Amino acid sequence: MILTVASGKGGTGKTTVATSLALAITDISPVLLDCDVEAPNAHIFLQPQFDQRREIGLPIPEVDAVRCTGCGRCAEVCQYHAIVVMGGKVLVFPELCHGCGSCTLQCPEGAIEEVPNVLGVLEAGPAKDGIYFAQGVLNVGEPMAVPVIRELKRWRPFPEGRTIIRDAPPGNSCPVVETIQGADFVLLVTEPTPFGLHDLRLAIQLTRELGIPAGVLVNRDGVGDDGVEEFCRKEGIPILMRIPLDQRIGKAVARGEALVEAFPEYLPQFRELYTQIQSLIDSRQDAALPQAMGTRPSNDAKAGWS
Amino acid sequence: MKLAITGGTPQFETQLERRFGRCAYFIIVDTETRAWESFTNPAADARGGAGTQAAQFLANQGVEAVVSGDFGPNAFTALDAASIQMYSAQEGQAETLVDDFLAERLERVTGSTGPAHHGGGRSQGGRRR
Numbered sequence: 001m002i003l004t005v006a007s008g009k010g011g012t013g014k015t016t017v018a019t020s021l022a023l024a025i026t027d028i029s030p031v032l033l034d035c036d037v038e039a040p041n042a043h044i045f046l047q048p049q050f051d052q053r054r055e056i057g058l059p060i061p062e063v064d065a066v067r068c069t070g071c072g073r074c075a076e077v078c079q080y081h082a083i084v085v086m087g088g089k090v091l092v093f094p095e096l097c098h099g100c101g102s103c104t105l106q107c108p109e110g111a112i113e114e115v116p117n118v119l120g121v122l123e124a125g126p127a128k129d130g131i132y133f134a135q136g137v138l139n140v141g142e143p144m145a146v147p148v149i150r151e152l153k154r155w156r157p158f159p160e161g162r163t164i165i166r167d168a169p170p171g172n173s174c175p176v177v178e179t180i181q182g183a184d185f186v187l188l189v190t191e192p193t194p195f196g197l198h199d200l201r202l203a204i205q206l207t208r209e210l211g212i213p214a215g216v217l218v219n220r221d222g223v224g225d226d227g228v229e230e231f232c233r234k235e236g237i238p239i240l241m242r243i244p245l246d247q248r249i250g251k252a253v254a255r256g257e258a259l260v261e262a263f264p265e266y267l268p269q270f271r272e273l274y275t276q277i278q279s280l281i282d283s284r285q286d287a288a289l290p291q292a293m294g295t296r297p298s299n300d301a302k303a304g305w306s
Numbered sequence: 307m308k309l310a311i312t313g314g315t316p317q318f319e320t321q322l323e324r325r326f327g328r329c330a331y332f333i334i335v336d337t338e339t340r341a342w343e344s345f346t347n348p349a350a351d352a353r354g355g356a357g358t359q360a361a362q363f364l365a366n367q368g369v370e371a372v373v374s375g376d377f378g379p380n381a382f383t384a385l386d387a388a389s390i391q392m393y394s395a396q397e398g399q400a401e402t403l404v405d406d407f408l409a410e411r412l413e414r415v416t417g418s419t420g421p422a423h424h425g426g427g428r429s430q431g432g433r434r435r
Contacts, residue, residue, distance in 0.1 A: 084384050093384075
């Protein structure tokens with residue numbers, strides 16, 4: 001099973017939830033992937049011993065000035081405007097390059113070669129209680145998170161078949177889409193405030209667009225208003241767990257303690273959360289069977305999901 | 307010489323548009339004859355790389371100097387490589403900015419004047435935390 005913990009709004013408790021969920025299901029030796037490559041911090045709570053490391057880069061063009069005639073074809077075909085030709089001189093802007101290779105393919109002189117441009121690193125190793133941990137770290141100042149996340153998702157320094165929890169970056173932009181894609185379920189952590197609701201709406205739209213089932217975890221329950229509650233009821237989105245607003249939790253997390261370690265009374269709830277998610281995925285797969293056999297699923301069956 | 311001014315509308319009377327890469331129009335003026343022509347900036351709505359694309363466009367037009375407000379680092383590097391001189395102004399109509407340019411009243415830009423923007427399509431203006 002692959003589960004992505006996302007939120008829309010930042011600071012709602014994604015990492016708190018992702019790490020505590022992992023610590024609650026250590027009996028199945030889960031894998032936690034910290035996909036928030038711009039600011040990974042789940043390692044603070046799970047204390048991995050990194051013993052694997054890989055650099056991640058994109059192939060960027062390098063121009064052979066001798067063979068280049070300055071024709072400008074490379075600049076014409078680059079849809080990211082990462083290469084310009086000025087007075088016969090070629091300039092490459094690595095941070096704009098997406099590594100698509102069009103310039104290399106289109107150069108009539110064969111004057112362009114692709115060289116790796118390092119964007120960041122992947123690190124992995126065993127963490128607390130049999131959890132396996134991996135994270136991506138984007139180099140500071142590098143704007144392109146997606147290639148690092150994509151490689152982190154593909155990387156298998158651990159055996160296949162283990163449950164994977166992906167801790168997503170905040171927001172709803174490309175890095176979040178990448179972290180959600182390919183998951184079996186998205187757990188959206190929100191807080192019951194107008195800000196939380198605003199970004200939850202966007203996050204729900206995103207999961208529907210991607211066709212991945214989602215459920216909500218309300219964190220800091222008791223603060224704010226009923227907006228999130230009403231929205232979930234109207235849209236048929238299951239609220240799977242609630243964590244009350246409790247200063248003691250905030251203080252423990254700020255000290256670098258995982259929620260379920262500081263407050264073990266939450267362990268059963270996180271285990272129950274995992275079981276619920278699993279059964280939601282299973283029931284969806286069962287519901288999808290008639291479709292595979294040629295019957296259309298009813299809209300009712302889809303309502304809570306897509 | 308050919309002077310480009312970044313504008314919000316395609317007229318010689320347009321107010322200066324202070325964003326170089328994403329201005330709506332370029333007013334390109336022959337400073338000897340004052341003959342002018344307006345061009346839609348092909349990079350105005352670019353997802354990323356607006357600065358480099360706009361610079362490439364001006365270089366292809368044979369422009370030798372440009373007046374705008376701010377030049378990002380990529381735009382600066384590209385314009386500098388094309389030996390296009392950059393001048394910065396706060397405001398003004400394209401028409402009067404030509405006079406300011408000829409009277410050497412404009413500030414010559416010798417380094418990037420703004421941060422990198424990295425487009426609207428990818429980072430969405432930074433992290434949401």
